[in-house]
Amino acid sequence: MLNIDEHYMLTRLHNDDYREIGFYWICYIMIFMPLTMLLVTRLFGFNAHGEFHNYLKKKVSLSAKKDRDIFILMTTLSLICFLAVVYMIFILDKIPIVELFRGASNLDELRINAGRGFEGNIVFRNIFALGLPPVLSLIAYIYAIKTKSLPWWLLFLMLFGMSIFVSVYDLQKAPIFFYVLMFILVNIYIGKLTLNFRWISVIGVFGFSFLLVMYKVIGNMSLLNLLSYNTGPIGRMILSQISPFFLHLELFGDKIDPLMGKSLPNIILNLYDIEHVRSARLVMEVYYPEKVEAGIAGVLNTIFAGEAFANFGYAGIVLGTLYIGLFVQIIYISFIRLPKNPILISLFVYFTVNIPRVLVGGFTDFIFNSYWILLFFLFVGILILSRFKQEIHKYYSEVYMNQKS
Template structure:
């Protein structure tokens, strides 16, 4: 009963803080911070942690804990710490920046989309060139993937399971992983979103055609390895864009309908891809989709706390970005892979095990102990709020809006993926530099051309 009371108190405090720093926790007006609260913390972490500390989870991963009574409590305490101190760090940033979340978010939500007025044709051709690179990157991804899982599903995969093919597609990719991740997996969906906004704004045939091509490419790259979550997050990006440009207004009924449709699609994917035949176990709270949502993301945090410093040595920075570890001639090691190898070595051997991604504080702890949890929580909170404030205050044009939506979906995913991606993420940096630089270049060029025309240096 004590843990339930603590959980309720933390929930109330955390909800109040997140409402203040986000401007809105309404499910019909989602934003970057509210998605972090609902998806990354409340659903994927906080609810499951209560089941675990009460010992009623009956989840296969928690059975791997040694001294489980002790580490169930420690893990619960760490999650409660994150629930309160993550929004506190965001509140600090808001105060320093003079950010009035409720007022500024609603103003952004209601403001009209602004066209990129300068050099429209030049922007389209630059965008077309970038789209060509993205499509070539998808072809490259298919070429360098030994067995493309989606093709195997359609034509038959023999004795090799689809789970094994998924792992092979990721771990045994024969090309440049960074090129694939940036230009095929990350860039294509973002380009399709930008093309969609321009299609709505201009109603031009060239943008419509380009959008259709990019949309088809984005759907393919999100399902090619049979991962279940990417296509859902891509559709959520579309929903967010339509909300922000005023094409969709959510209601409780619509949210319910979308939720039911998504659940049916998810169940269908589990049945087809996972080959589920035990319906009872599939619908259980600790198995199937529900078990994955409530426990799969948070239980590895408990395992990290249990293993590092006990069965495994602290990494002392070895899972930091490779450009940092390379300076000290250290091998880059991801804690999520080490935990998988220690807890489920048989999955590593048979090729069905990848990594046990979890709440970002787990990787921070694996490197620097409890100090890593404290510093990491404040650091991640500040990064999230700075990005949120920047995008809310940037011009609401197709490029910046699409980047805002991209980060609104990808930051929540990264929070339950690891800590080091918040220190240095080449994909995020390249996308911001690429599109920010493109908009800035065209604007500066437009201003310069306008200036010299006014001075009579260049005639129209």
Template sequence: MLYLLIWCIVLTASIYLFKQAGGSLSLLKPNMNSIIFYYSFLISSFIGTLLIAMEVDDYYMINRLSHEEYRQIGFYIICLVMVLFPLVMMLISKLSNFNAKEEFNAYLSKDISLPFKEKNEFFLIFLMLSVISLASILYTLWKAPVIPILEVALGNSEYSPGELRIMAQREFGGNVLIRNIFAIALTPLLSLIAYVYAVRTGQVKWKLLYLSLFAGAILINIYDLAKSPVFFYLIMFLLLSLYIGVIRFTVRRLVLWGLLGAAALVSMYIVIQGVTDMGSYLSYNSGPVGRLIFAQIAPTFLHFDLYGHLLPFLNGKSLPIITDLFDMDQVRSARVVMETVFPEKVEAGTAGVLNTLYIAEAYANFGYLGVIVSTIYIAALVQILYIVFVRLPKNPVFLCLFIYFTINIPRTLVGGFADFLFNPIWVLMTGLFVGILLFIRLRIDLTALWQKKKSGNEV
């Protein structure tokens, strides 16, 4: 009962602080901070944490703990993070004179501006990027050792779906930068921007481009049998439709979308993983439910259990800034934990990494100090990004970047800490599209200045 009481008090405080920081926790008006709260913390981390502390989880990962006391230690650490993270965000808002509720509601109701919609050079640049993006998808499929979804559909592979997925990811024969940047990262973002222009202009060229990019984004998100990417991609479209006023979120629609998503997820489990036992879908510690509430947080407890005991602290070896500075190979703690706890799965080729809440990687490097510092740093970074995007002009590029980060930051929070120090894909995506806007604006201004100067000389 003590753990349940503490859990309820912490949850209440966290709800209040997140609401103050984001302006709303309403499911009908989702934003970056509310998605972080619901997905990264409450569902993926905090519910499972309570069950683990109360020793009623019976989860296969937690059963591998060597020191049972880390059930309780992990519980208190995660409770601290649940309060400290939104507290830092709220303090950043106070320092920035940011009224989260008023400014977010104003942003939702603001009209979309369409810069350069009459400028052919913007569409041509966008078309060129789209061709590169779609060509990169074909390149990815060509260089993949197998196309898992095709192998499963044909039913002629000797490998399991899990093995096929690992093969497609780890034995890719092409340039990983082309795959990760131009195929996986760029295509969805381009499709979002094209969707806004298609909706707002009604022009056939934008509609055709959007449909091509949408099909490409769906393909690159499902070809390796990954289940979550395509769901997150479709959620980005729902959020974008809400933010540009195409749809309104209602309780009825959320329930309907939830049921459709659950049905699709169950179908994917049946087709991809061959899970036909209905008990696994109804169980709280296996199947889709177990994956939601335990799979992302259990490795955090394993990190606490292993590092400082069986494994030495990494002291920065998994952080790109330090490894680049001292010319060292980067070591991801999630991979090391997988190799330590489940060596048989790694050897069989059915397991990759044990991604988990960012504090696990921070702890693996610097212990409990790493947990505190990483929480303060990431919370401040996230809130600054949120404030900047809400205050930027609401045009297709900035809006779609906002949506992109709104979905990808919560996913990264349960993926590791290193990506928040330097994430090349985030930097490239932001730099690319902001650079395009600046380039076209500069060209227009220079052209106008030259014409003005020319007309003055003629007079």
């Protein structure tokens, strides 16, 4: 707001009034989102401190018969994921992470081609190659730790390798950090790790050092730029992530009309024959046309309020903030109170890490997120199916024993 950031993205603003407007809207979000979460906590009679510590102490529930069925289903899903990763590699002309080690100079272009330029089935890739392997690896890891079973360990190692690959193949820096974070949370929830100052310091130093190396290798940045407050990883966290919000406000406040829901998922828009438009892509096209023309630009993601404003104006920010606060807290309370088994723990960890990612990626995913819905029903379906099979087996066992008597 004070115009002292000297940030490369905010220099694209034509009207500096939006610095002040954006600042006050961010203050609104910082107050009313947690306030909504607090009100939900009160309405549900949720004791955040007590119930969370009870959850940590609760044992992971396992069932030998049911877990055998889950292993078969998990193995089947893992094989489909493996084929999806192979399919993705086959479709891609060049894999960015491989080209990096070959000394390629057009890494930005390769990254865009690997994402937006993928010519295969995007839904199949996104679900089975990119989406499911990390979640499946968490489930397999918990089973391997708790059962000490070799088949579960082998399945985990396969899924772990796939997950690492899909986290780094396109040279994005965030996915691998979020994947590591999910493992830290899993170990906390199953009682394998207790965070203290020493562990937090080690994780922090290692993470930041690794991030500097990735910026140096991928971005070829000087040490001065790496450690500067408005470039490198520091600038990325405190300025680059929020800057597109101000660009959203100016673009959809002064230059073009609101999208009026055109950022909603295709599954909804196709019913009305409306073309899908990502506000973050539109902002990139308007403010960085030269990068779009060169094929080295993707989207300018920012806090959810950017997309909410682009579609529904200031009412989108006001109501969207309240809605997301409600959504996030209900999800959290639900998982804390659900049974503690490997599948539900992994889903809990997945949403704990990925909801914040979506918060700085868009708003419409909170209205309808087909992948979240698929993920929830897939794994809950596995639990129900294994439970149903167990009940059927129990019923016929009782019938057999009665007949024998």
